[in-house]
Amino acid sequence: MKKAIKIIFILVLIGSLGFLGFFVYQKTDNPTQTFETDSTFVTNIEKKTVATGSINPRKEIEIKSQVSGVVDKLFVEAGDNIKAGQLIAKIKIIPDVVALNNAEANLKEAVINFKNAEKELTRQKKLFHEKVISEFEYNQYLLTYNLNNQQVDAAENNLQLIKEGASKKSGAVSNLVRSTVSGMVLDVPVKEGNFVIETNTFNDGTTIASVANMNEMVFEGKVDEAEVGKLVEGMALKLTVGALDSVEFIANLEYISPKGKEEEGAIQFEVRAAITLQSDQFLRAGYSANADIVLERKNDVLAIKESNLFFEKKKVFVEVLIEGEKFERREIKTGISDGINIEVLSGLTSEDKVKQI
Structure with missing residues (x-):
């Protein structure tokens, strides 16, 4: 009797384990799936690039030197606000040897021509007073004298400009660099002691400072x-x-x-x-x-998250919640997008909810 009860108990236990295994298998084979949804919403959308x-x-202006030489003194630094005409730097001129020799030779030649014209004018003046020559002839010698006098002045000025950067008569000092505009000094790329090259038709010259209206x-x-x-x-x-x-x-x-x-x-x-x-x-x-x-x-348009769209054969679809956990695929028409939200032109209403993808 006891043996029969034991056998029955073992059979019941085996049956229970079998039923439990079948139940777990069924649950694993057909798991319940749940999906998150997003609602449609009204918003403003901007399409940007x-x-x-x-x-x-x-306008950024580069101030350059009119002469070649060495920067003797700087009067500004980056960040300074300056006015047009304000002194920026002083250049110590180092004359070009060839130009200096030519200028000195031109001056000597001009002086010689002037002295000869002066002697000739003195002689012709005496002849004019003695009525040996006409006034017209005398005036020709006087004109030559005056022209040679001007050539001496021009040669002296040219030599002084080459040596010092200053004109004897005009007083113009080209070795003083001044700003041509008002503004802020953005950069001073040179330092005191740096060699600079003048700006001319053959090169741009060295920039002393950059100035701009900020x-x-x-x-x-x-x-x-x-x-x-x-x-x-x-x-x-x-x-x-x-x-x-x-x-x-x-x-x-x-x-x-x-x-x-x-x-x-x-x-x-x-x-x-x-x-x-x-x-x-x-x-x-x-x-x-x-x-x-x-x-x-576009303002106040119906929109959804662009990430919830999927595409097939150049058509746009979403999965719309219809009841409980059921969804239906629905084609929609879309408008502009800002990369996150996209306008819905047709296919959805403000009450619809779509499956998150």
Whole structure:
């Protein structure tokens, strides 16, 4: 009897374990799936492009020396605000040997010609008073005398300019470098003791200082060829400066390059925008900046998250919750997108919920 009860108990235990295993298998084979959903919503959408570039003064003037020599004294440094005509530097002139020799030779020749003309004029003056020559002939010798006198003055002035950079009569001192504009000194690339070359038709000369009006700043950047056709002069830009994260500047697009340049395998077009600065705002030259350019904007449109879309054969679909845990695939028409949200033109209502993907 006891043996029969034991056998029955073992059979019941085996049956229970079998039923439990079958139940677990069924649950594993057909797991219950749950999905998160997103509701449609009404929002404003802006389609933007971004131009990367830098902040620069509209006009930056390079002040150069009119003579060659050595920087004897500097009177300004970067960051100084100066006026037009203000003294920037003094150049100690080191005369060119060939030019100096030529100037000295020209002066000697001019002096010799003047002395000869003076002697001849004295002789001809005596003959004129004795009525040997006419007044016309005498005036010719007087003219030659005056011309030779002027040549001596010109030769002396030229020699003094070469030696000292100063004209004896005019008093013009070319070895003193003065600013041609008012503004802020951005850079002084030379130091006292540096040799500088004069600016002329054969070379640009050495820059003594760079000066710019820091109240007139522009954004200079580049836009990809895929977006440049959508830009129009006069568009408003929102500038974000890398060094000033919390400050946003407004600029007005004023130039779009008619010719693109290839950079890293892509065609880029240069753009320029005038920056509007408030009285208490200051931008340093060379700041890196990004410009948000609004290509299109729509207000109060029905939208969904763009990440919930999927595409088949150039058509756009979403999965719409219809009841309980059931979804149906539905084709929709879309409008503009800002990369996160996308406008829904048709196919959804404000009550619909779509499956998160």
